[in-house]
Amino acid sequence: MSGKTVMVLGGGIGGVVAANKLHHLLRDDRVVVVDKSPKHSFTGSYMWILNGSRVGSQVEKDLSSLNKKGIEFVRGEVAAIDPDGGRVTVDGKDMGYDHLVVSLGADLDPGSIPGLTRAGHNIYTVDGLTQAHQELTKFNGGRIVVAICRMPYKCPAAPYEAALIIDNMLRSRGVREKTEIEIITWEPAPMPVAGPIMGQAILSMMEPGGISYKPNSTINSIDPETKQVLLEGADPIPYDLLFYIPPHKCAQVVQEAGLTGDGGWVPVDPGRLTTKHENLYVIGDATSIKLPNGKMLPKAGVFAHKHAETVAQEIAARIKGSEAPKPYDGLGYCFIEIGDGTAGFAKGNFYAEPDPTIKASKPGKLLHWQKVAFEKYWFWKYF
Numbered sequence: 001m002s003g004k005t006v007m008v009l010g011g012g013i014g015g016v017v018a019a020n021k022l023h024h025l026l027r028d029d030r031v032v033v034v035d036k037s038p039k040h041s042f043t044g045s046y047m048w049i050l051n052g053s054r055v056g057s058q059v060e061k062d063l064s065s066l067n068k069k070g071i072e073f074v075r076g077e078v079a080a081i082d083p084d085g086g087r088v089t090v091d092g093k094d095m096g097y098d099h100l101v102v103s104l105g106a107d108l109d110p111g112s113i114p115g116l117t118r119a120g121h122n123i124y125t126v127d128g129l130t131q132a133h134q135e136l137t138k139f140n141g142g143r144i145v146v147a148i149c150r151m152p153y154k155c156p157a158a159p160y161e162a163a164l165i166i167d168n169m170l171r172s173r174g175v176r177e178k179t180e181i182e183i184i185t186w187e188p189a190p191m192p193v194a195g196p197i198m199g200q201a202i203l204s205m206m207e208p209g210g211i212s213y214k215p216n217s218t219i220n221s222i223d224p225e226t227k228q229v230l231l232e233g234a235d236p237i238p239y240d241l242l243f244y245i246p247p248h249k250c251a252q253v254v255q256e257a258g259l260t261g262d263g264g265w266v267p268v269d270p271g272r273l274t275t276k277h278e279n280l281y282v283i284g285d286a287t288s289i290k291l292p293n294g295k296m297l298p299k300a301g302v303f304a305h306k307h308a309e310t311v312a313q314e315i316a317a318r319i320k321g322s323e324a325p326k327p328y329d330g331l332g333y334c335f336i337e338i339g340d341g342t343a344g345f346a347k348g349n350f351y352a353e354p355d356p357t358i359k360a361s362k363p364g365k366l367l368h369w370q371k372v373a374f375e376k377y378w379f380w381k382y383f
């Protein structure tokens with residue numbers, strides 16, 4: 001028995017995958033997961049809260065159930081990380097580690113845009129999605145704006161899924177003809193990292209429904225009194241209902257540990273997720289990974305998942321003294337939920353040169369059921 005302690009900070013997508021895989025590979029060592037929340041929240045199902053096919057409690061699992069598998073769960077806020085001393089501070093208590101996996105995600109920062117929190121619903125949280133669903137069940141027409149405030153934001157497909165789901169819900173309630181739906185975004189095109197073909201594929205899903213699209217728009221503030229989105233160098237956009245994707249930032253504790261680089265996120269090796277500290281890996285949304293085309297790897301659960309499997313194998317190999325695993329190769333995929341029990345799917349290699357090679361499949365009912373099956377598999381496999 002080597003008796004090493006591998007600590008995983010964060011019990012989100014990357015954290016639970018890393019902890020399960022580490023526990024599977026290292027039966028004789030301690031695997032400890034720390035999270036400030038008692039629940040794991042599965043964001044892959046969040047858009048089903050918007051259309052009412054899930055409620056919040058259906059997409060969450062107790063992290064304490066990891067204890068039954070032999071993974072130690074500690075509920076607490078990580079207040080400090082000391083990479084040189086090999087320690088973290090959790091709720092004022094010092095905890096030592098031999099290997100550390102940081103999977104603390106991206107913090108949402110709606111307060112950084114004046115007026116935003118008073119004006120609309122944050123559709124990147126369970127509460128915000130629940131409120132948005134309630135609003136849509138009683139909405140009788142007007143202007144709905146989906147606002148993507150800044151880049152980067154996690155799950156680049158989610159705002160487009162939201163607009164398509166809203167369109168579909170209002171059609172089934174018979175109020176779509178009385179409603180305009182507009183997406184305002186900072187980005188030049190949908191999912192710019194995946195190239196113009198992917199962007200066009202998403203736009204062509206929105207065009208038949210008449211969802212309008214305003215790219216290259218910087219939101220300066222929101223005026224909740226006059227119900228207007230105030231843009232840099234362009235006319236204000238009026239709204240009756242505002243659904244927003246807030247700016248994101250790297251967790252304060254990760255910044256204070258000196259792990260972040262120029263862009264405010266943690267630069268890591270794209271294949272091995274290593275950092276400048278030998279026993280410290282950072283995975284998922286907290287990372288910044290530059291692709292061969294100069295753009296950044298999007299923040300998405302699929303990447304956190306793949307990163308987690310890679311670092312778990314690497315740490316296990318180092319502890320056991322066995323051969324290093326293959327580095328992560330950049331493969332990723334995503335479902336795009338459309339709303340009427342139909343989903344699209346895109347998949348490809350994000351590390352391909354000179355550009356990611358992404359292929360999108362035609363939306364269909366079967367893909368929706370594959371996504372439902374994936375949700376079931378997730379909870380079965382990791383909890």
Ligand SMILES: Cc1cc2nc3c(=O)[nH]c(=O)nc-3n(C[C@H](O)[C@H](O)[C@H](O)COP(=O)(O)OP(=O)(O)OC[C@H]3O[C@@H](n4cnc5c(N)ncnc54)[C@H](O)[C@@H]3O)c2cc1C
Nearest residue numbers: 010012013014036043078104105155284285300301302304
């Ligand atoms: C609406 C929506 C839909 C999405 N849909 C998809 C999808 O279909 N497919 C996909 O691939 N991705 C999707 N994503 C993106 C996906 O959720 C993230 O990319 C993924 O969760 C990142 O994993 P992570 O482990 O890096 O961070 P997270 O999963 O966010 O986990 C971070 C964890 O760290 C904890 N934490 C943070 N700070 C502290 C602290 N100081 N102390 C203790 N704990 C802390 C948090 O409580 C959290 O549990 C979606 C996201 C949203 C918002």
